[in-house]
Amino acid sequence: MLELERIQPWMLLRDSRCNTLLRILRVAPPLAGGIVVDGHDQLGNHAEIALSRSDETYLQAVGHAPRLRRDPAAVLGCLLGGAAGDALGAPVEFLRWPEIERQFGARGGIVDFVPAYGRLGAITDDTQMMLFTAEGLLRAWVCGVSHGVCHPPSIIHHALLRWLLSQGEPAATAVGRDGWLFGERRLWSRRAPGNTCLSALRTSRRLGEPAGNASKGCGGVMRVAPCAFFPEAFDKAAESARLTHGHPTGYLAAGLFADILARLWSDENASLLDAIRASLAEHGGRPGMEETRRLVERVLAVHAEGVKPTPQGIEQLGGGWVAEEALAIGLWCALSAGSLEEGLIRAVNHSGDSDSTGLIAGHFLGLLHGPEAIPARWRDGLELRDVIERIALDICLVPGSYRADGSEASGAIGERYPGW
Structure with missing residues (x-):
């Protein structure tokens, strides 16, 4: 079991329900009863996942795991x-x-x-x-x-x-x-x-x-x-x-x-x-x-x-x-x-x-x-x-998240890395 408050960037997270791994990159500010995390899954794909208190039982931080694709x-x-x-x-x-x-x-x-x-x-x-x-x-x-x-x-x-x-x-x-x-x-x-x-x-x-x-x-x-x-x-x-x-x-x-x-x-x-x-x-x-x-x-x-x-x-x-x-x-x-x-x-x-x-x-x-x-x-x-x-x-x-679509997330990236 892993409490949502303990999830942080760079943590490798395992969901025991489907035995999948997710490398956490970003944890959004908490919402009522849960959080949203950005990360990369074991196939190297970007994933954005909402987690609630009911998920805590199935989550664990993994210290050592096989090398992931594009981890x-x-x-x-x-x-x-x-x-x-x-x-x-x-x-x-x-x-x-x-x-x-x-x-x-x-x-x-x-x-x-x-x-x-x-x-x-x-x-x-x-x-x-x-x-x-x-x-x-x-x-x-x-x-x-x-x-x-x-x-x-x-x-x-x-x-x-x-x-x-x-x-x-x-x-x-x-x-x-x-x-x-x-x-x-x-x-x-x-x-x-x-x-x-x-x-x-x-x-x-x-x-x-x-x-x-x-x-x-x-x-x-x-x-x-x-x-x-x-x-x-x-x-x-x-x-x-x-x-x-x-x-x-x-x-x-x-x-x-x-x-x-x-x-x-x-x-x-x-x-x-x-x-x-x-x-x-x-x-x-x-x-x-x-x-x-x-x-x-x-x-x-x-x-x-x-x-x-x-x-x-x-x-x-x-x-x-x-x-x-x-x-x-x-x-x-x-x-x-x-x-x-x-x-x-x-x-x-x-x-x-x-x-x-x-x-x-x-x-x-x-x-x-x-x-x-x-x-x-x-x-x-x-x-x-x-x-x-x-x-x-x-x-x-940034390569997976920046869209130049006027969104708050892309705007924050553009401020950190102005495109010129």
């Missing part, structure tokens, strides 16, 4: 897992492995949150930009439904310019300051933002215009995970990364990253290895994908030999400062991990861009294993957890 909790796990990897790697981002080992070596490197940017569990620019990318995708969805036409890269670009303003940097074009995310002042904090992202956004004069540089830094790939939950994930991610990184490796690696995530999201039976192989089969032959394909295939080869990532082994792939290296390191650590915690610890303990590689591994492992796989000590101490949960919830709700 919204996987979206939450993906975003929180990435942020946890970002936060774990933040304190050692600019340290080489011998220095990490000297400071934390008694326990095999850094294995828990330690203070960075004045607090435990601090996220970096990686998670900040991931959140603004998600905002751009949601606003693009609202725009497309409202107007029938939309250019998502332009709206994502606009969102990234709002992030630029939050870093105290000027923009060369007018930037709208509406929507709820820009008003979240906890995001207005500089967390070692990448110079390429800053300079490309600072000088861009037309929304949607690709960057004019030849950079393949990891600042494009590290922010695109939310693209996995929208149609045409590869193209959306590549176009988004190309707004700041003009080298084909820089933006095509981002496309491959999002495409692998999208395959895991769309097929609950797919393994990470299956998703990587399928993504390479479809996209690995694209012109400009050569560097990324070569490094990812190298990871697949060492994984097939049973080789586990070590700081020295990771260094053979590179430092993760460029896109293909960051993706390869994150993939290797995720492939070899027995748990999310193990994978993230491996992904941040090396002489390189520890927060970005931790974030990439965390996105994969969080999507595969869900938010409950994140150790409670990390989940509870993670900066901006409530903001990340809100974005994850909206990624699951």
Whole structure:
């Protein structure tokens, strides 16, 4: 028996009368004698259900269940897992492995949150930009439904310019300051933002215009995970990364990253290895994908030999400062991990861009294993957890709920994510 008052977002609900499962996403204000809930059923369909006191006897919260088709909790796990990897790697981002080992070596490197940017569990620019990318995708969805036409890269670009303003940097074009995310002042904090992202956004004069540089830094790939939950994930991610990184490796690696995530999201039976192989089969032959394909295939080869990532082994792939290296390191650590915690610890303990590689591994492992796989000590101490949960919830709700029909529900979505 489950009392209606105890039902809350992200809960997995079982109705014993028909043995069906429902992932709760939204609970409407109580009505006389009952509530209305929004959620996704076990087939991945949106459902709106009215529950009354007479239903309580047959309802129970399920702690562990088989993976559901397109389970919204996987979206939450993906975003929180990435942020946890970002936060774990933040304190050692600019340290080489011998220095990490000297400071934390008694326990095999850094294995828990330690203070960075004045607090435990601090996220970096990686998670900040991931959140603004998600905002751009949601606003693009609202725009497309409202107007029938939309250019998502332009709206994502606009969102990234709002992030630029939050870093105290000027923009060369007018930037709208509406929507709820820009008003979240906890995001207005500089967390070692990448110079390429800053300079490309600072000088861009037309929304949607690709960057004019030849950079393949990891600042494009590290922010695109939310693209996995929208149609045409590869193209959306590549176009988004190309707004700041003009080298084909820089933006095509981002496309491959999002495409692998999208395959895991769309097929609950797919393994990470299956998703990587399928993504390479479809996209690995694209012109400009050569560097990324070569490094990812190298990871697949060492994984097939049973080789586990070590700081020295990771260094053979590179430092993760460029896109293909960051993706390869994150993939290797995720492939070899027995748990999310193990994978993230491996992904941040090396002489390189520890927060970005931790974030990439965390996105994969969080999507595969869900938010409950994140150790409670990390989940509870993670900066901006409530903001990340809100974005994850909206990624699951907005595409199925927004109708531009003048309804109160659609109006509220339009206020949070103005379609321009």
